[in-house]
Amino acid sequence: MKLFGHKLTASAAFGLAVVGLFIVISLFTPWIAPYSESANVGGTWDEPSMKMIFGADQIGRDMLTRMMYGSRMTIGVALAITTLSFIIGILTGLVSAVMGGYVDVFFTRLVDVMLSIPSLIFALIILGVFGSSIPTLIMTIAVLDSTRVFRLSRALGMNLTVMEYVEAARLRGEGLWWVITREILPNAWAPLVSEFGLRFCFNFLFIAGLSFLGLGIQPPYADLGGMVRENAAAINFGMMAPIYPATAIALLTVSVNLVVDWMLSIDARPSGAQAEL
């Protein structure tokens, strides 16, 4: 089977299918969820039944419904973070690469210092002072993540800036905006798109992790990481309750990674290790 002219592998097809499923569920949750977001339909940690496919959560709500709303929330937040991070990162990265000079030195040093603090620690510091509202979460993690996007964009930009066609554009007298958007960006898309997928996974896991620690998305909003936290005690009784939302998280990230891996392998050249001896 082919997609965009390239052959799909089995794992990539699986990944795409799962990602598609999650997208559909997240978009249409209010219409397709079996119950409303906070409806109590059973007892604490009820076993899975016909009424509730994955059983009930720690206060008797339908696990499946909560997972659907949780996916919607977590995916939405992660997407917002990644988009914002990319806008910031690409702009600063490419401007740094093309302009060079003080601008470049300023941003690079700033990013170097920011990257000297592990992102979780940095996020914890900010959240500890400002609190965990959703806008704060999105902005904080986006700014932190943009440092990595900055590095990638800058590296791509530096490679492309030395291309003679960029020099030709500058010799013409083209402005900065033209050079970035018409000469450099069209040639930098491919690695940026796959990076988007990877960063999305990372941010998705990051948000889930923060929520798991109780510092991310706060109740009453449903969120997959928070659900793992809320249902964690069930493990001690041998019940699988926290596993369901955790599996949902894992499933989505694995699928996105499979798709990204496939995209990266399209361009890959056979390495020297495969020479015929």
Added chain:
Amino acid sequence: MLAGALVMRAQFFSYRSHLMAKLIVNRLLLGILTLFAVSVLIFVCTQILPGDVASAVLGQGATPEALVVFRRELGLDVPAHLRYWNWLVGALHGDLGVALTNKRVIIDDLLPRLRNTLFLAGYAALIAIPLSVGLGVLSAINEGKWSDRLANVLTLIAISLPEFFIAYLLIIFFAVNVHWFPSLAMVSGSMGFSERVFQTTLPALTLTLLVAAHMLRMTRSSVLSVMSTPYIEMAFLKGAPRRRVIVRHALPNAAAPIITVIALNMAYLVVGVVVIEAVFVYPGLGQYMVDGVSKRDVPVIQACGLTFATVFVLLNTLADILVILVNPRLRHQR
């Protein structure tokens, strides 16, 4: 005459390693500078950025009296740069202040927890590094074969899983089902070494799985890119057997990128430690920080942030210095 010989030797030595010594010293200085910059950044984020720290932390509903008390306790009436200086000087002397919430001296709580975290991270690193670098090299050598493809899929799955997921899986298998290991890692200062190892095995294993997958993938791609160089092809064309090419020709040149990979993953380790400590209720620095964050205890947050960042910067500096040391162009000067 002996003095003369020593002087000559010193001169010769300094000429030979002149560039390398300069680079190493530069890198050390950069590391120290980074530490300062990081401390400034942390301070700015916690005390300057929020504007009025008191209302940011205590929220909208705080009474004016509570705000005043808070400000006094945090010493916010002193100008910012003095506060920073006091804090920094204190930190360098081992005084990290007093916690807001329980009035305990921070350094007394922080040090033992730091020890625990380092123990856990070290335990995991000890297993993960040799395992993943070795498997990564093997995977690169067998590129394209089924063993490599299997490793690729498995590691891809592993890096996609959230830390708590892996932790819970391991708990279910090893603690709940077969009772080999405890599901909560209870360590205390008085514990013997082997007891400590036993208690921390599950969390260390979780960390290992997390980090080893990343390291394996990165090692593999580093070795692969070395394998694609023309001098490797030349070695094959001289009739060297595969093993010799890999050991004598590829690995010496892959050392630098692999060291960088390991350093990068120590960062993952630091991050992963926090979540793992939460799952296993392990009394480490991560737990301490998370507690501080949920209680909005600014001095604790600052202290923990500074400690984590320091460890991180030290690791990176060490890695960069090692990379300089193994660079053949620098070891043999013109």
Added chain:
Amino acid sequence: MDDSTILSITGLRLVSIAGNVIVDNVNLHLKRGEVLGLIGESGAGKSTIGLSSMSYARAGVHIAGGEVVLGGVNIRALDAEGRREVRGKRIAYIAQSAAAAFNPAHSLMDQVCEAPVLHKLMTRPEAEAWARELFTALDLPDPQNFGSRYPHQVSGGQLQRAMAAMAMSCRPDVLVLDEPTTALDVTTQIEVLILLKSLIRQYHTAALYITHDLAVVAQVADRIKVLRHGKEVEEGLTQQILHDAKQDYTARLVAVRGAAASERASGATVQPEKVLSVQDCHAYYGDFHVVRGVSLDVQRGETVAVVGESGSGKSTLARIITGLLPPRSGQIVFQDKALPPTLQERSKELKRTIQLVYQIPDVAINPRQTLREIIGRPVEFYFGAGRAEVNARAQELMTLVELPQDYLERRPGQLSGGQKQRVCIARALAAKPDLIILDEPTSALDPLVAEEILTLLRKLQRELGLSYILITHDLDVVHRIAHRTAVMLQGQFVAFDSTDKIFENPEHPYTQKLITAVPEMRVDWLDEVLAKRQKAAA
């Protein structure tokens, strides 16, 4: 010379993993001590054939068929261990780039001695002694201690010779030389060529000499085989190929380096008006004084060539004129007005009148734009033209550079090297410039394609009255197109005169060295140069 055939390749067929045929049914026979030259343009498959003679294929290439018989043994039929034993011992490879072929982590002696010790031909001390002999024979500095140095500590020419020593370390029956002098300067090339030839003769080694330069191979080879697109075109004794080629393609290859400067640029296009005048410019990269007091001028309709080897500063001169590197002192006068030294200070109009054509067409045009966008943009940018005008002008330009109109919708990836260079020229023309600076415009192209581009450039000069500054290291190109020539050495001009005068009567010793180092399409050229040198030394 013995009559025994040492290497015999029959029916060789190589395909890429995508299924394209790279080499189709090639046969090759080499006698002991004989040198066979493999000639072809890029894409002819000659390098791949060279590697297949060791039964080796790079990743992405598969040996689909054929026999490779070395000293009576079909090495393709051997198992992997058998093939491994043959490599380095009985047949050795000399790569194009010595800098890339040496492992930066090991000393040169370690790498030169590796093969004979590995194949158990010599002990390490014996191998070292033999290596030192080879270093001496190859005229390397301080041959007794040369081996203790590391690859990054020696120059390109020395590394190439070290690689020859490494190949000879096992005294193989056959040497495969893959473009061994292509990456070197012209003056270094001749030194290495002399040494290679004497080495091959002295040790009676058979050799496969792969190159695209017919004049070079003519000096070393006994027979020549011409390849094109993976197929054989012609084979014969060197003399016969050079003077009596049977195939049309071969004849064209020979004629490219034709000594008879067939189309030496006539002065008909040159007018007295001065377009550009560079006056005593000095430029620095940091502290390094890269251009030292250079003065030149260009008249309307004239081509002025700046010749030099790598490091001479000629490319820097181009950057100074275009404004990318301001000179520290001196000035440039363009059409009677002083030219602002930096790009930012120049008006759009000024930028329009001086255009630049680059060396490597692949990176000179944006791969994600269509040709219409590439050559249309200058029209839109400089003249503020609307869509209709831009399209009309684009079509005109395509005609001027002799490209088909429907290529306008194509992207650079779909074009050949020569076609891409035509697009670069069209883009320069789109601005209606007075002066075009061409920085090594044909160096990255095959000889036949380069010839076409030069013809095009001459035609455009006649029709449009353009002035050119041509930066190059290739004296042949200068011969064909330049009215006046400047010879540049270490940042200074050692000569600046009409091309004829420079070639017929080179005064400066460097100019002489440069001119005499260019191989001519005669078999005995190298021997003549050697004889002249020996006479001069005596």
